[in-house]
Structure formats: structure tokens, C-alpha cells
Amino acid sequence: ExxxxxxxxxxxxxxxxxxxxxxxxxxxxxxxxxxxxxxxxxxxxxxxxxxxxxxxxxxxxxxxxxxxxxxxxxxxxxxxxxxxxxxxYGPTETTVMSNCSGPLPPSGPITIGGPIRGTHTYVLDDRLRPVPTGVTAELYVAGIQLARGYHNRPALTAHHFVANPYGPPGERMYRTGDLTRWHPDGNLEFLGRRDHQIKLRGHR
Missing domain, CATH: 3.40.50.980 (Rossmann fold)
Incomplete structure (x- = not known):
């Protein structure tokens, strides 16, 4: 803003x-x-x-x-x-937006676009392997704006901030818990959560 x-x-x-x-x-x-x-x-x-x-x-x-x-x-x-x-789109851990669509047509589809500048997004399976276009899997986010972790919460940090196998040594990526899939045009579609987290007016 x-x-x-x-x-x-x-x-x-x-x-x-x-x-x-x-x-x-x-x-x-x-x-x-x-x-x-x-x-x-x-x-x-x-x-x-x-x-x-x-x-x-x-x-x-x-x-x-x-x-x-x-x-x-x-x-x-x-x-x-x-x-x-x-x-x-973007979790708080990315401070705060990681993706943005272009202008959406009134008839859809609704996408969250691609990663903004300085951000990398990956749609990975449970073994951190990229999935093909159209396949639903969890979204991971990396980049210079990513938080370092949760203050005084080492276990939670280790669970959500994992090593990035596709970035430089030492870089981490954030497990969003959000399910997405790539469209052929390079846009991401948000499909829901892997868990039962909900958001009300932007707050978890």
C-alpha cells in the first residue's frame, strides 16, 4: 500500500x-x-x-x-x-506478499499469479520434488524477504522453514501449508489448505 x-x-x-x-x-x-x-x-x-x-x-x-x-x-x-x-497472495512469513496475479477477467479463472520480484515459489510433493503443471501440491516460498523463523520457537521454525534444495547454500524456504497448482500460462491457482487453518479478515 x-x-x-x-x-x-x-x-x-x-x-x-x-x-x-x-x-x-x-x-x-x-x-x-x-x-x-x-x-x-x-x-x-x-x-x-x-x-x-x-x-x-x-x-x-x-x-x-x-x-x-x-x-x-x-x-x-x-x-x-x-x-x-x-x-x-502471501503469508505473514514473507512480509507479506509473495505472489500477485495480473488483471483477472470477470469470468475467471481466479489465480494468484506468479512470484513477485525477489521471491521464488515452488510447488513440491512430500519429498520436495517439483510436480508437473496441473498437479496439486504444497506451495513453498523463498526469497530475500522471507522471515528467519519464529522467535523462541525452534521446533516450529524447523518444521516450517526448511532447507531450499533449489537455492544457494544455506537458503531456506517456507512451507506455506497451502495447496496450489501451476497453470500452463505460469500462473498459480490457490486450492485450499493441507490443514484446518482458517483466515478471518486476513488473520489466522
Missing amino acids: LLLAAGAGATMVIAPPTVFGGDELTQLLHRNHVTHAVITPAALATMDPTHLHTLHTVLSAGEACTPDLLTRWATTPDAPHPRRLFNG
Whole structure:
């Protein structure tokens, strides 16, 4: 969010801590003529995009984007008020985004794109071997922004931050616990969890 504004010399609008979504957030965006927004799917689901004509770029992140949100928020380029919907992905351990899609078409599919700059993503089986395109397996993330581990939690760190057999010596990668698969076009599709973890408004 900081880079979106600072990198373009634009004005950043920060929602007050009491505004979570719905009409309040819609009015805030409308009143301030917001053009780009980073919003969780939970908040997007409570809002009506009909009158947000200045809002032409939305980055959905923090939870899984649903087909309903895609239909409501993404438009075709020839629409009267075109809007691009991007889908961001990344666990907290990557501080905080590791992947981002391109503009998603209203008809889908919903992907999380490829790794952003400085990030490497691998879809690996239980023996840390890459799986073919279209095969579902666990997503691993590596790169310079990856956390070193969990503070004073050596056992948990050793379980989730494992040696990266595809990187330089000493590099680690993070086991996300998320199931994904590669599309032939090089985009990743998020398919759920290996465990019973859930997210509410971006928080585990």
C-alpha cells in the first residue's frame, strides 16, 4: 500500500480503524476519489462497486478471492467504467506478499499469479520434488524477504522453514501449508489448505 502511493507521488487515504467495509468504506473511497485500493475479500464482499467510478484498480489480498467477488468487481476493458481486479497472495512469513496475479477477467479463472520480484515459489510433493503443471501440491516460498523463523520457537521454525534444495547454500524456504497448482500460462491457482487453518479478515 505504501509503494502504491509513494512510488507514484500520490495521496494515500487510510481508512480509520473503525471503518471495516460496507457503506462507510464505500463512501470514504467515493469522497476521496480513490483510484487504487488494497482491500480484503471480506471487506469487498460488503461493498457495492456500482458508484465507485474513480476506483479503477483493486488489489484483493489477505484471504481467498471468490468467484462472486470476481464477477462483481472485475470488468472488461471496454466497460463504461473499467476496473481491474488483481489477486494478491502471501503469508505473514514473507512480509507479506509473495505472489500477485495480473488483471483477472470477470469470468475467471481466479489465480494468484506468479512470484513477485525477489521471491521464488515452488510447488513440491512430500519429498520436495517439483510436480508437473496441473498437479496439486504444497506451495513453498523463498526469497530475500522471507522471515528467519519464529522467535523462541525452534521446533516450529524447523518444521516450517526448511532447507531450499533449489537455492544457494544455506537458503531456506517456507512451507506455506497451502495447496496450489501451476497453470500452463505460469500462473498459480490457490486450492485450499493441507490443514484446518482458517483466515478471518486476513488473520489466522
